[in-house]
Amino acid sequence: SDVLQQETIHWSSYTDKDLALCKKTIRHLHGRMNTSLDVKATDYDKQIVLADIKYGGIYRPRDCKQKDSVAIVIPYRDRIEHLNILINHLHAMLQRQKLYYGIYVVEMSLPVQFNRGLLANAGFMTAQSIGTYSCYIIHDVDLLPLNDFNEYKCSPNNPKHLVTKNSKFKNDALPYTDYIGGVLALTTEQYYRVNGFSNLYFGWGGEDDDMHLRIKARNFTIVRNAEHIGVYLALPHNGDSSNPPNPYRDLLLQQGAYRMNVEGLSSISYIRKSLEFRQLYTWVLIDCVESE
Ligand code: UDH
Ligand code: NGS
Numbered sequence: 001s002d003v004l005q006q007e008t009i010h011w012s013s014y015t016d017k018d019l020a021l022c023k024k025t026i027r028h029l030h031g032r033m034n035t036s037l038d039v040k041a042t043d044y045d046k047q048i049v050l051a052d053i054k055y056g057g058i059y060r061p062r063d064c065k066q067k068d069s070v071a072i073v074i075p076y077r078d079r080i081e082h083l084n085i086l087i088n089h090l091h092a093m094l095q096r097q098k099l100y101y102g103i104y105v106v107e108m109s110l111p112v113q114f115n116r117g118l119l120a121n122a123g124f125m126t127a128q129s130i131g132t133y134s135c136y137i138i139h140d141v142d143l144l145p146l147n148d149f150n151e152y153k154c155s156p157n158n159p160k161h162l163v164t165k166n167s168k169f170k171n172d173a174l175p176y177t178d179y180i181g182g183v184l185a186l187t188t189e190q191y192y193r194v195n196g197f198s199n200l201y202f203g204w205g206g207e208d209d210d211m212h213l214r215i216k217a218r219n220f221t222i223v224r225n226a227e228h229i230g231v232y233l234a235l236p237h238n239g240d241s242s243n244p245p246n247p248y249r250d251l252l253l254q255q256g257a258y259r260m261n262v263e264g265l266s267s268i269s270y271i272r273k274s275l276e277f278r279q280l281y282t283w284v285l286i287d288c289v290e291s292e
Contacts, residue, residue: 022064028096029148035089035233039144041081044088049095056277057087057103058131059095066100070152071133073123074105074141074281075116077242082141082235087280090139093148101152102131103281109273112288114243117197117207121268122286124191126275130282137162137185138197142235145183150229153185158220159194160185164230172231180215180222181208182232193218196265198256206249213256214264 035043053059060066072090076083087103094101106123108115120138127133135154143166145152150162162183165172186194194214201207215222224230246252274285 019063019065022061022066022098024151025098026149028098030096031149032147032228032231035144035146037233037236039085039089039233039235041084041088044085044092047092048088050279052095053091053280055279056130057091057279057281058101059091060100061095061098064098066098068100068135068153069131069133070094070099070101070135070137070154071123071127071131072101072103072137072139072152073120073127074103074139075114075119075123076105076107076141077114079141079237082237085235086139086141086144089144090152091280093145094152096148097151099152102127102133104284105281106284106286108270109285109287110242113202114204115199115202115207115288117201117210118199118268118270118288119286121196121199121265122270122272123284124196124265125268126272126282126284128188133188135185135187136191137183140182142237143182144233144235146231146233147229150225150231154187154190155185155223156187158223159190159215160223162225162230163232164224164227166232166234168234178209178212178222180212184208184211190220192265194220194264195260196268198252198259198264199268200252200259200263201246201249203246203249204243205245206253209253210256213253214260217257217260 104123104127106119108119124136137152161180162185169175197207198210269289270286271289273287276283
């Protein structure tokens with residue numbers, strides 16, 4: 001099997017101390033890609049350099065050194081086609097961007113309702129314990145970045161919403177100014193400052209707006225790239241019957257800013273049931289437990 005079970009990764013096998021820092025270069029980039037809706041994971045297989053990806057989906061460029069490291073965290077349940085397409089697409093793009101990155105897919109066991117914020121927090125904690133990343137990108141499984149000038153890095157001063165256009169919305173336009181759904185990048189420090197996501201949003205909706213409240217309460221603003229850069233293709237899917245709209249989301253949001261100091265990353269309660277370093281990503285399975 002391609003699954004390697006181990007608790008630590010042997011970082012010592014990387015020796016990049018003699019390399020020069022990676023420079024931002026557009027030489028390797030494609031710009032706007034013409035990915036269509038009938039995209040398949042195999043469309044990307046030939047573009048990624050498998051030999052350079054460590055088990056767990058961790059990659060470092062060979063020819064230069066990156067001082068930042070990025071963890072892509074994908075809250076996930078039952079979307080295997082999307083996952084395969086996204087993972088292949090991301091490896092191809094992130095390698096062209098010469099980033100030092102790892103990909104973490106975080107899943108929660110049934111029958112508990114899906115909780116994107118809690119999964120993001122669990123992914124953050126797991127990745128932090130494995131690789132002490134400097135930047136975290138919380139990523140929907142069904143969104144493909146179409147312009148590789150959309151660099152998967154954090155902004156040092158403010159959280160960055162990497163989405164400027166999304167094909168799921170009318171005219172691809174973001175639905176409201178404060179919308180930060182889909183793909184959001186926070187430095188490790190920013191993630192701690194806002195106390196992560198709320199863990200209380202079970203079912204669909206609101207956890208991203210709650211995160212926006214937290215960001216605002218800490219006097220951060222949201223930054224975005226120019227409109228033609230953060231372009232995403234939304235892979236079509238039916239509504240998930242297992243992820244119905246959360247009837248409490250408006251109520252939760254009303255008290256969001258008051259709760260943020262005590263509820264979030266600091267209060268998360270879960271059991272890690274599995275950790276697998278798969279060939280193209282690290283897979284984490286958690287069980288929710290009631291917090292006291
Ligand atoms: N996700 C899963 N599996 C699920 C639910 C959510 O993997 O069953 C993850 C996945 O990363 C997804 C993200 O959570 O990209 C966001 O969930 P979503 O794609 O279901 O949300 P979206 O807003 O669609 O794209 C929701 C359709 C139902 C809307 C009902 C409210 N009017
Ligand atoms: C808002 C939701 C957000 C969601 C956004 C876009 O209404 O969580 O719509 O949804 N907020 C609340 O429900 C409080 S979408 O059109 O992508 O399904 O991200």
